[in-house]
Structure formats: structure tokens, C-alpha cells
Amino acid sequence: xxxxxxxxxxxxxxxxxxxxxxxxxxxxxxxxxxxxxxxxxxxxxxxxxxxxxxxxxxxxxxxxxxxxxxxxxxxxxxxxxxxxxxxxxxxxxxxxxxxxxxxxxxxxxxxxxxxxxxxxxxxxxxxxxxxxxxxxxxxxxxxxxxxxxxxxxxxxxxxxxxxxxxxxxxxxxxxxxxxxxxxxxxxxxxxxxxxxxxxxxxxxxxxxxxxxxxxxxxxxxxxxxxxxxxxxxxxxxxxxxxxxxxxxxxxxxxxxxxxxxxxxxxxxxxxxxxxxxxxxxxxxxxxxxxxxxxxxxxxxxxxxxxxxxxxxxxxxxxxxxxxxxxxxxxxxxxxxxxxxxxxxxxxxxxxxxxxxxxxxxxxx
Amino acid sequence: xxxxxxxxxxxxxxxxxxxxxxxxxxxxxxxxxxxxxxxxxxxxxxxxxxxxxxxxxxxxxxxxxxxxxxxxxxxxxxxxxxxxxxxxxxxxxxxxxxxxxxxxxxxxxxxxxxxxxxxxxxxxxxxxxxxxxxxxxxxxxxxxxxxxxxxxxxxxxxxxxxxxxxxxxxxxxxxxxxxxxxxxxxxxxx
Numbered sequence: 110x111x112x113x114x115x116x117x118x119x120x121x122x123x124x125x126x127x128x129x130x131x132x133x134x135x136x137x138x139x140x141x142x143x144x145x146x147x148x149x150x151x152x153x154x155x156x157x158x159x160x161x162x163x164x165x166x167x168x169x170x171x172x173x174x175x176x177x178x179x180x181x182x183x184x185x186x187x188x189x190x191x192x193x194x195x196x197x198x199x200x201x202x203x204x205x206x207x208x209x210x211x212x213x214x215x216x217x218x219x220x221x222x223x224x225x226x227x228x229x230x231x232x233x234x235x236x237x238x239x240x241x242x243x244x245x246x247x248x249x250x251x252x253x254x255x256x257x258x259x260x261x262x263x264x265x266x267x268x269x270x271x272x273x274x275x276x277x278x279x280x281x282x283x284x285x286x287x288x289x290x291x292x293x294x295x296x297x298x299x300x301x302x303x304x305x306x307x308x309x310x311x312x313x314x315x316x317x318x319x320x321x322x323x324x325x326x327x328x329x330x331x332x333x334x335x336x337x338x339x340x341x342x343x344x345x346x347x348x349x350x351x352x353x354x355x356x357x358x359x360x361x362x363x364x365x366x367x368x369x370x371x372x373x374x375x376x377x378x379x380x381x382x383x384x385x386x387x388x389x390x391x392x393x394x395x396x397x398x399x400x401x402x403x404x405x406x407x408x409x410x411x412x413x414x415x416x417x418x419x420x421x422x423x424x425x426x427x428x429x430x431x432x433x434x435x436x437x438x439x440x441x442x443x444x445x446x447x448x449x450x451x452x453x454x455x456x457x458x459x460x461x462x463x464x465x466x467x468x469x470x471x472x473x
Numbered sequence: 474x475x476x477x478x479x480x481x482x483x484x485x486x487x488x489x490x491x492x493x494x495x496x497x498x499x500x501x502x503x504x505x506x507x508x509x510x511x512x513x514x515x516x517x518x519x520x521x522x523x524x525x526x527x528x529x530x531x532x533x534x535x536x537x538x539x540x541x542x543x544x545x546x547x548x549x550x551x552x553x554x555x556x557x558x559x560x561x562x563x564x565x566x567x568x569x570x571x572x573x574x575x576x577x578x579x580x581x582x583x584x585x586x587x588x589x590x591x592x593x594x595x596x597x598x599x600x601x602x603x604x605x606x607x608x609x610x611x612x613x614x615x616x617x618x619x620x621x622x623x624x625x626x627x628x629x630x631x632x633x634x635x636x637x638x639x640x641x642x643x644x645x646x647x648x649x650x651x652x653x654x655x656x657x658x659x660x661x662x663x
Contacts, residue, residue, distance in 0.1 A: 169563055193566040200567040206560040210582050219578075220568030269569060 116181065117142035118273050118305040119166055119198075124175030124186070126161055135161040137329040139175070143273060146303045148296070149334075150320030152310055152352070158329035159309040163275050166307065167200050168193035180272040199266030203278040205258045207250040213237070213261050214246040220269040236268045239298055256287050263295060267302060274299065276308035280315065292319060313353050317341075325349045347462040350390045355419075357396075357430045358388040359450075361458065368458065371426055372396075372405060372448045377455040379465045387458045387465060393419055393433035395452035400440055404447035406430070408440050422448055513537055542598050553587025593650040 120142040127134035136158040143149045151159040164170040165177060168184065168191065176186030179198060184191035199220070207216050217233045224232065237243040240260040250258055259279065266274050279295065280288045296319050299306050310316055316323045317337045324334040325348070333345040344350035347358065361368040361375070363385045368375040370389060381387065398406070398420060409429065410421040413436070420432045420440060430448065440446065450456075458465050557580055565575040621640065624633035 167563075167567055169566075192571075193563070194569045194571055196567075197569075198567065200564065202560050202564060204558075204560065206558065206564040208561060208565070208579055219565065219570075222569065265564075265568065 116145065117178070118145050118147075118180055119143040119307065120178040121162070121165070122176045122178075122186075124162075124165055124172045124177060126158075126165060126170055126172050134158075134173070134329050136165065136172075139329070139331055141324055141331060141334055143305050143307055145305055146300075148299055148306045148308065148319060148321045150308055150310060150316035150323045151326060152313060152316040152320075152323055153326030154311055154352075156328075157326040159311075159326050160277055161329075162326070163200075163277055163307060163309050166273075167198055167275055168196050197269075197272045199269065199271040199274045201259075201262045201266050201274065201276040201279050203281060205250075205262040205282075207258055207261055207265070209250055211249075212246065213242060213248050213250070213253070216250070216261055217264045217268050219265060223269075232268060236264045239267070239302070240264045240294075255283050256291050259283065259291055260294075263298065267298070267304065271304070273305040273307065276306060278309055278311070280310075281312075295319070317353075325352060343464070344390070344457060345464045347388065347390075347459040347464075350457060350459070350464075355393055355431055357391045357393075357428075358459070359391050359428070359430065361387050361389045363387060370450065371424055371428070372430070373450050375450055375452075375456060379458060381460060381465060385460060387460045390457040390459065391430060391450065391452075393431040395450060395456060396422075396430055396432035397449045397451040398422060398432045398434065398440070398446040399449075400444055401447040402445060404445045406446050406448040408442055408444045408446060411440065411442060420446075422446060424448065538599055538602070542595055553584045553591070556587065557583045589650055593648070597644055597648065 122140050124136060124139045125134050126136040139158075139162055141149070151162055153159045161170060165172055165185070166179070171190065172185050174186070177184050179191075179196055182191070183189050184196055208219065211219065214233055214237070217236055218229055221229045221232060234243065237246060240263055242257060242260050242264060245253065245257060245261075250261070253261065259282075263274075263276075263279075276295075280292055283291055292315065308319065310319075320337060322334055323337055323340050325332045325340065327346075327348045333340060333349050335343075340349060341353050344353065350356050351358070359370050359372065361370040363369075363379055363381045363383050364374075365383055366374070367377055368379065368387065368389060375389065379387065398408075406422040406424045408420050409423045412419040412421070416436055418434050418436055418438060420434060420438075421429055422432060423429050432448070434440075561579050561583070562572075562575050565579045566572065570578065621633045621636045624630070624636070
């Protein structure tokens with residue numbers, strides 16, 4: 110990375126949290142850091158430990174091992190314990206958890222008890238203006254729409270100017286069209302205030318749009334933390350590769366000149382012994398197809414997506430592979446086609462689920 | 474009399490936040506399951522043999538009321554607590570409030586309606602209770618049901634009418650509270 114290293118606002122080192130002695134831990138040897146002003150997306154399927162990770166930072170869970178720092182202060186681990194109210198992090202819950210008996214203003218002002226009364230109202234005013242909710246100050250939460258409640262929840266978390274804001278699946282309760290709008294707004298607000306944030310989601314698109322960096326969690330372990338581009342182009346594990354975008358894994362064998370697959374030779378070399386079985390990550394845009402009577406595949410499905418068409422092709426081995434073609438191609442179901450790999454760049458390949466090459470331009 | 478009735482629920486309130494232990498719960502259920510007269514006779518017997526000077530005093534009466542109605546009070550408070558999501562408390566702590574203040578600012582206000590309803594329920598029960606009053610009341614401390622009962626057993630039904638009416642009238646207030654609470658809950662659900 111070229112950017113200068115800043116002091117992390119939130120840092121976790123080797124954190125373990127297990128709920129049940131016999132079950133595998135919810136979070137296992139988790140290490141990550143969030144720089145000042147950075148938005149980190151924690152992405153993973155349900156049960157991957159992402160919410161637990163967030164609650165460990167907030168102080169609603171105690172780690173069984175490992176250390177947590179917030180703004181340079183150790184808050185958990187090694188006999189230290191700082192309760193949630195003294196950590197200076199704001200939390201936005203999935204269901205917003207607004208106080209139903211308090212108005213919008215009172216909700217936002219709730220965390221400002223250490224300010225004297227005189228400073229309190231300008232601050233709430235300013236925060237409500239930031240999220241565009243000033244005209245709703247006197248309303249109660251049940252009088253607001255989901256999107257408005259979301260904004261109030263964010264304002265409430267931001268008002269005490271926390272070191273970091275933690276967002277737990279913040280957009281999952283919103284309608285699809287509202288979601289993208291609120292998402293952009295939230296990112297704008299976080300960037301405008303320079304607030305560091307960790308947010309948890311199971312939606313890869315959301316993670317790509319919102320996160321400066323993305324951490325992919327699987328079964329309590331962090332598989333990779335990287336920029337969205339790096340996660341997409343050079344996934345470190347098969348799990349990460351499969352989680353982002355449409356991905357097919359084509360079995361291949363290592364040969365001295367490249368990788369031999371069912372659909373042709375890939376002239377890229379990997380640092381593995383010949384004959385080692387590997388899997389090649391193939392995205393639909395890496396696959397070329399052409400109608401041919403003696404082709405090696407048959408179109409089993411055609412998915413029209415407007416500007417482009419995704420063909421699902423079954424190969425002789427029974428494996429299916431997807432190919433992205435312009436919308437002008439009109440291959441019908443059952444058409445015999447020749448399938449070729451035409452990536453134009455080295456493809457990631459995996460041995461035992463771990464990436465073998467760093468991807469691009471690796472030569473041995 | 475009213476003050477007397479207000480004590481058990483108040484007592485309940487103070488112990489509710491910790492989450493009632495199973496033992497306490499089981500004990501209160503036992504108190505509820507036993508016939509009132511058994512509890513009362515037990516209390517009368519115990520005080521008479523072990524501490525005669527306590528017999529017929531308010532504390533013993535209170536104790537008997539607690540045994541009899543604790544489970545109802547607990548149930549009311551418990552249902553109230555279950556309606557306040559734990560998330561709210563966490564949200565409040567995340568905003569820098571200590572647990573005690575969180576209870577005061579968030580949980581208690583949200584609990585208030587169910588506490589009021591619980592109180593009304595208990596008030597009704599204590600108000601019309603006969604066995605406890607009859608056997609454990611201090612001298613001269615005739616509650617309305619006692620008056621009614623005494624007059625009725627003496628065969629002076631005209632004298633029983635007034636306390637009965639008063640009893641009904643004073644029961645109307647907590648009943649109104651209860652009904653209002655039930656109606657509001659119905660509205661929120663709908």
C-alpha cells in the first residue's frame with residue numbers, strides 16, 4: 110500500500126470468543142484494524158461471526174482470548190475490561206433500537222449527558238441537520254418510516270462524536286430502492302464527518318459499495334482483508350472467490366507449460382509440482398463460447414440480463430460453467446457450443462482452497 | 474389500606490431488574506398454589522408459637538399478602554420486562570450510560586405501564602382478600618371485606634351493603650387502569 114500508515118482507531122489482536130465450550134468458537138483468532146476515517150465492511154454468511162466481532166468491539170461481549178484496543182487504549186483482554194459505556198463507540202443496530210418513549214431530539218441527545226445543557230441543543234441540531242431529520246425533531250420513533258428511523262439511529266450514534274461507529278446489518282430492514290439511497294447517504298455522512306466505521310453485512314454488493322476495505326469472514330475466521338478490487342481480483346481463498354460475484358471453479362492439472370483443463374490449456378505457470386490437482390477460478394467474462402456441431406458443451410440455460418446474456422453451459426464431464434456474452438447473441442437452449450477460456454489475464458487458482466498464485470503476472 | 478396494598482408491588486419492582494432467581498420463582502408459585510386459608514393459618518400458627526407479640530400486626534399481614542400474591546406481581550413485571558428489548562439497554566450503554574442510569578432512563582419508563590397494570594391487579598386482589606384480613610388483622614383494623622363478612626354472618630344484611638358498595642367503588646379505579654392498559658396494548662398490536 111502506498112498510503113502512509115495511520116494509527117488504527119480500532120484494533121483487534123487474536124481475539125477468540127466462544128459461546129459454548131464444545132462448539133467451535135464464534136470468532137477465532139480474529140485480527141483486524143480500522144484506520145482513522147476508514148470504513149471497514151465485515152462480510153460473511155450468517156453465522157460467520159461478524160456480529161459477534163462487532164459486539165466484541167462495542168463491549169457487549171467479552172473475548173475469551175486476545176486483545177481489543179480503541180483509540181490506542183486497551184479495552185479488553187489481559188485482565189483489562191472497559192465497559193461499553195466508557196469505550197466511546199457508537200452502535201447502530203439492525204432494528205435501530207430507538208428509545209420508543211423519547212422523541213427524535215431526545216433520542217439523539219441521549220448520549221450527550223456529559224455536555225452541559227447549553228451545548229447540547231446546538232449539537233443535536235447540527236447532527237439532525239446532517240442526517241436531514243431536523244424537521245422531525247418532535248416526532249416519536251413509531252411515527253417515522255424505516256429510512257427515517259435509520260437516519261435517527263445514525264444521528265444518535267454520531268452525536269457524542271465517537272471514535273468509531275459500528276453498524277450491524279444497517280440496511281437489511283429497508284426496501285430495495287430505499288436501501289441504495291440510504292446507503293449512499295450513510296457513506297456520505299461518515300466520510301463528511303471523518304468517522305471511522307465498521308459495518309457488518311451479508312450482502313457483497315453492499316460491502317463493495319460502502320467499504321474502503323472489506324474483511325471476509327467464514328466460520329469465525331477472517332479469510333482476507335483487502336480493498337474491494339483486490340478481494341475481487343486476487344482472492345486469497347476459494348471461499349472468498351466464491352463469495353464475490355459469479356464464479357465457477359474448473360478442475361485443472363499442473364503441467365510444465367501451464368494448466369490443463371477440460372476446456373483447454375491455460376498458459377500460466379504455477380509454483381507446484383506437475384500433476385498437482387488445482388481449481389481455476391473462472392468468471393463468466395473469461396469464458397468464450399461459439400456454436401459448433403462438434404463442440405464440447407451444450408447450452409442448458411440462457412439468462413437475459415438486458416445488456417448482456419449469461420449462458421449456462423454443461424461440459425462433457427457434467428460440470429456447468431457460465432459465459433457472459435453480448436445481448437445480440439441468440440444461442441438457444443440445447444445448442445452445442447465450443448467452450449474456450451479467453452481470460453486475457455492470468456486466472457486465480459486454488460489448491461486445497463488456498464490461492465496458489467497471487468494472480469496477475471506471476472512468473473516462476 | 475392503600476399504602477399497605479402498594480407495598481408488595483413496590484417490593485417486587487426493586488427486585489425485578491436482577492431477574493428473579495428460579496428458587497424465588499418456585500417459592501412464589503407455591504404461595505399462589507396454596508389455598509389462601511392454609512397460608513393464613515400457617516402464618517397465624519407460626520407467629521403465635523414463635524413470636525406471639527407479632528400476631529395481629531401489620532408486618533405479618535404484609536408477609537402473608539406477599540406469599541399469596543407475589544407470583545402475580547412477578548408475572549406482571551416479568552411480562553413487562555420481556556417487552557423491553559435488551560437492545561435498548563445496549564444502545565443506551567453504547568451511548569455512555571451506566572447500567573443503573575440505563576434502568577432509570579430507559580427500562581423503568583418503558584416498564585411503567587405494565588407496573589401500573591400489575592399494581593392494579595394486586596390492589597384488586599389485596600382489597601378483596603378475606604382470609605388474611607380476617608385472621609391476621611390487628612385489632613380494630615377492619616377492612617371492607619371483613620366488615621361485609623362480619624355483618625353478613627351476623628345476619629345484618631343491611632349493614633353489609635355499605636361496605637360492599639364501597640368495595641365495588643374502590644375496585645373500579647384499578648379496574649379502569651387495567652382496562653385502559655389492555656386497550657392501549659390492543660391498539661399497539663393492531
